[in-house]
Amino acid sequence: MDVFDVRDKLIEDYKEFTSSFVDPRDPKIAEHIAELTAQGYQWPAPFLSLNPNFASGGRVDELVQQGLLHPDNERIFRIKRQPDDPGARPLRLHQHQREAIEIARDRHSYVLTTGTGSGKSLSYIVPIVDRVLRAKADGTYRPGVKAIIVYPMNALANSQLNELTKFLSWGLPGGTPPVRFARYTGQENTEERRRILADPPDILLTNYVMLELVLTRHAERGPLTRAARGLWFLVLDELHTYRGRQGADVAFLVRRARDAFAAPQVQCVGTSATMASDTTGADQRIKVAEVASRLFGTTVEPGHVIVETLERATSAPATSASCDRSMPAAATPTSAASVTPA
Numbered sequence: 001m002d003v004f005d006v007r008d009k010l011i012e013d014y015k016e017f018t019s020s021f022v023d024p025r026d027p028k029i030a031e032h033i034a035e036l037t038a039q040g041y042q043w044p045a046p047f048l049s050l051n052p053n054f055a056s057g058g059r060v061d062e063l064v065q066q067g068l069l070h071p072d073n074e075r076i077f078r079i080k081r082q083p084d085d086p087g088a089r090p091l092r093l094h095q096h097q098r099e100a101i102e103i104a105r106d107r108h109s110y111v112l113t114t115g116t117g118s119g120k121s122l123s124y125i126v127p128i129v130d131r132v133l134r135a136k137a138d139g140t141y142r143p144g145v146k147a148i149i150v151y152p153m154n155a156l157a158n159s160q161l162n163e164l165t166k167f168l169s170w171g172l173p174g175g176t177p178p179v180r181f182a183r184y185t186g187q188e189n190t191e192e193r194r195r196i197l198a199d200p201p202d203i204l205l206t207n208y209v210m211l212e213l214v215l216t217r218h219a220e221r222g223p224l225t226r227a228a229r230g231l232w233f234l235v236l237d238e239l240h241t242y243r244g245r246q247g248a249d250v251a252f253l254v255r256r257a258r259d260a261f262a263a264p265q266v267q268c269v270g271t272s273a274t275m276a277s278d279t280t281g282a283d284q285r286i287k288v289a290e291v292a293s294r295l296f297g298t299t300v301e302p303g304h305v306i307v308e309t310l311e312r313a314t315s316a317p318a319t320s321a322s323c324d325r326s327m328p329a330a331a332t333p334t335s336a337a338s339v340t341p342a
Contacts, residue, residue, distance in 0.1 A: 055309040057098025060090040070133040076167050086171035095309040097123045109268040109300050111292045113275050114308040120271040124235050132179045132202050146202045147233035152241040154185045157205045200227035208250050215260050231263035239270035255297045268296035
């Protein structure tokens with residue numbers, strides 16, 4: 001690759017793009033623009049931006065060696081391309097995902113406020129799977145629902161179902177997932193619903209409307225309430241969507257679920273790309289923790305509000321201190337929280 005050719009091609013493509021919007025009818029203006037273009041002038045001026053990287057939290061196999069994860073996680077959380085692919089290499093987790101694993105291991109509730117595309121779902125899926133694997137290994141495992149993950153939209157639940165299929169079904173011997181999962185969002189046919197009620201999975205993907213039906217409708221109330229007795233995890237994905245009256249409804253729903261499932265110590269987990277306050281640093285974590293605590297009805301410590309840790313995507317420039325633009329060690333979300341649950 002010739003970097004100068006790349007540069008020239010990039011500029012030429014940008015020039016063609018911007019000039020396609022400019023078609024002056026006045027001859028003098030057209031002549032003036034042609035002269036500026038010949039001199040290399042472009043409007044609007046080109047702008048190049050490089051996104052920083054998420055700081056690494058280590059590969060799954062490294063976390064297994066350090067005792068943070070059960071050994072079976074190494075064959076589950078791998079890069080897999082197709083159903084019979086066992087995965088060429090284990091996943092490399094981000095620092096915020098590792099922090100979530102460490103907090104979850106100590107049985108604390110937590111909130112993850114990191115950007116879109118940061119792998120927030122793995123920040124609760126890995127801890128849930130790990131705890132089920134450890135229970136099976138030490139003989140304390142009992143059939144039933146261990147985690148309920150609530151999504152605001154069925155599309156998110158469907159997407160997560162596909163991801164769980166890749167990790168927990170693809171490339172594993174025997175064809176039986178080591179941790180069972182199912183979607184229960186109202187999209188299922190009668191046979192699928194009967195199967196879930198008769199043999200509940202370890203992980204249940206749902207929405208808050210269906211969770212309400214689980215607690216109130218006779219057909220679900222008995223089987224699923226019994227199956228989820230002593231629930232370990234209750235996850236609210238996209239926490240910022242629960243605001244105003246809906247936030248109050250969901251806050252009451254969480255409390256009712258805790259009572260119905262006889263799970264006073266359930267770990268509550270929230271995720272959001274935009275749930276933050278108009279403050280920064282420690283004050284930001286305090287504000288997010290207050291909102292999450294009100295929604296969950298349990299204490300979320302400010303220290304258990306996880307933000308993304310970023311690092312430079314390029315080498316730091318050799319400039320004077322006054323021109324230093326190096327990426328700080330940690331960055332925090334920027335948009336304001338508006339979640340106001342009862």
